[in-house]
Amino acid sequence: MQKSRLPLSVYEVVIDCVWEPLPWMDRHELVHWTSTHDARSTNPIHDLFACALTCTAWYPRACQNIYHTVVFRCSLDVELFVRSIRENPSLANLVRELIVNLRRGEYIPFTHHTLSGALRNVRAIVLKFPDLHIWGYPPNHHILVTQYHLTELVFEIDPSNKNLLCYAFRVVWSLHDLRSLSLSFYGGAPVSTPSIVNCLRSLRRSWSCENLKVLSIKEVMNILPSCPFGIAVEQLAVYADDPLSTYPIDDTKPRALVEQMSFLYSLQELHIWTASGGEREWGSITITLPLLLRALPSPDTLNSLHVVVNNDITSYRVLFLQSVAKSHLGGILQQFNNMPVLCFELTETDDGGRSTAWWEHQLRMSGIHHTIPMQAKIESFKSTPAWREDMPHRSNQNLLQTVH
Numbered sequence: 001m002q003k004s005r006l007p008l009s010v011y012e013v014v015i016d017c018v019w020e021p022l023p024w025m026d027r028h029e030l031v032h033w034t035s036t037h038d039a040r041s042t043n044p045i046h047d048l049f050a051c052a053l054t055c056t057a058w059y060p061r062a063c064q065n066i067y068h069t070v071v072f073r074c075s076l077d078v079e080l081f082v083r084s085i086r087e088n089p090s091l092a093n094l095v096r097e098l099i100v101n102l103r104r105g106e107y108i109p110f111t112h113h114t115l116s117g118a119l120r121n122v123r124a125i126v127l128k129f130p131d132l133h134i135w136g137y138p139p140n141h142h143i144l145v146t147q148y149h150l151t152e153l154v155f156e157i158d159p160s161n162k163n164l165l166c167y168a169f170r171v172v173w174s175l176h177d178l179r180s181l182s183l184s185f186y187g188g189a190p191v192s193t194p195s196i197v198n199c200l201r202s203l204r205r206s207w208s209c210e211n212l213k214v215l216s217i218k219e220v221m222n223i224l225p226s227c228p229f230g231i232a233v234e235q236l237a238v239y240a241d242d243p244l245s246t247y248p249i250d251d252t253k254p255r256a257l258v259e260q261m262s263f264l265y266s267l268q269e270l271h272i273w274t275a276s277g278g279e280r281e282w283g284s285i286t287i288t289l290p291l292l293l294r295a296l297p298s299p300d301t302l303n304s305l306h307v308v309v310n311n312d313i314t315s316y317r318v319l320f321l322q323s324v325a326k327s328h329l330g331g332i333l334q335q336f337n338n339m340p341v342l343c344f345e346l347t348e349t350d351d352g353g354r355s356t357a358w359w360e361h362q363l364r365m366s367g368i369h370h371t372i373p374m375q376a377k378i379e380s381f382k383s384t385p386a387w388r389e390d391m392p393h394r395s396n397q398n399l400l401q402t403v404h
Contacts, residue, residue, distance in 0.1 A: 015058065025235075027152075030182075031127075063094060066094075068096050069099060072098065072108050075106065078108060078110060095122055096124065106136075111141065122148050123151045123152055127168075128156050141167070142171045145174075153175070153180070157184070159185050166200065173208035182215075210232060211232060213233060229260060233264050233266070234268045237272075258295045262296075265298045266298075267302055268302060270302060272308065273308045274289065277323060282323035283323075287327075289307070289327060300338050305339055306344075306345060307344050309345065309347070313384070313385050313388055317389055324366040333372055341374065342373070342375070343377055344374070344376050345377045345379040348382070360374060
């Protein structure tokens with residue numbers, strides 16, 4: 001490094017870019033990690049090791065990135081890591097995130113007193129709860145979790161498991177400084193019994209989530225008490241369910257989310273995932289999306305709106321565009337005076353798919369161009385068909401002619 005033409009700070013910026021953190025709306029993807037960095041197309045950990053071995057000047061910054069996130073998949077991982085920080089206490093100061101994969105149902109002592117005492121800089125815990133109806137932790141284990149000075153939680157929960165559900169929200173509602181929360185629900189339907197509803201209501205304190213600024217919800221929980229996530233949220237990512245996917249139409253499904261959004265007077269960024277309509281109308285666009293936008297109490301504070309279109313080979317472009325027109329988004333968006341642009345994120349086929357210019361033209365023709373600027377963004381390209389129209393043998397040729 002003595003002959004280097006660049007200052008060390010420049011190299012450190014480059015090392016930091018080897019592993020870029022997930023954006024706030026995608027933090028829920030951390031629950032799918034089984035080992036550090038394995039969710040990426042390439043493995044940055046190898047590059048970070050190479051940086052650490054390049055020279056002594058690069059070693060500290062590379063180690064800082066290597067130990068930023070620690071993954072526990074079993075109790076042995078905890079034992080080995082405890083041994084490491086006992087032999088080299090300085091490593092403990094580098095850890096910022098813990099990912100605990102409880103998928104196997106094995107007891108993992110991630111609240112071990114040695115860990116909670118040594119990992120003073122941990123600010124985020126990611127918990128992948130087991131899909132089995134077992135829970136091996138004691139009733140007051142959530143108190144041990146709060147020994148960490150956490151500002152971020154990422155959970156994936158099966159809401160049909162009462163014990164897991166209560167445990168998760170005990171943790172959420174016990175953290176005074178919680179700033180970011182990502183919740184993903186999967187599996188069975190929530191246990192909406194009087195006992196579980198009353199239990200959840202009793203867990204929430206008056207100050208719970210009062211500092212929460214970032215919230216990501218992959219599903220809607222109707223059994224939670226009123227305003228479960230406070231009123232201070234500034235960045236919100238939600239899953240707009242499709243009420244038309246059930247029969248009869250369950251108009252109560254998004255009700256809890258709509259009620260929560262009615263309290264968000266400081267909301268600045270809104271990121272919405274839409275459910276695919278398949279071969280029918282997109283209810284997430286025609287029903288749920290307008291409901292969510294109308295629920296906002298202070299439209300002037302919103303300065304960013306992203307709509308992620310979850311299309312697949314069962315989805316028709318024409319039906320999606322018809323749903324946008326039917327939703328009357330243009331009229332609703334007239335209230336959002338400070339929002340510079342509305343962004344639609346879509347997936348297209350890399351060979352023969354539609355361009356961003358095509359999408360922007362079609363969306364403007366759907367009645368949005370009279371309000372605010374609109375932008376279409378191709379988030380990713382697939383080698384396989386991304387829309388039904390791209391299938392080799394398509395049977396709805398008359399349907400396609402309406403958009404060409």
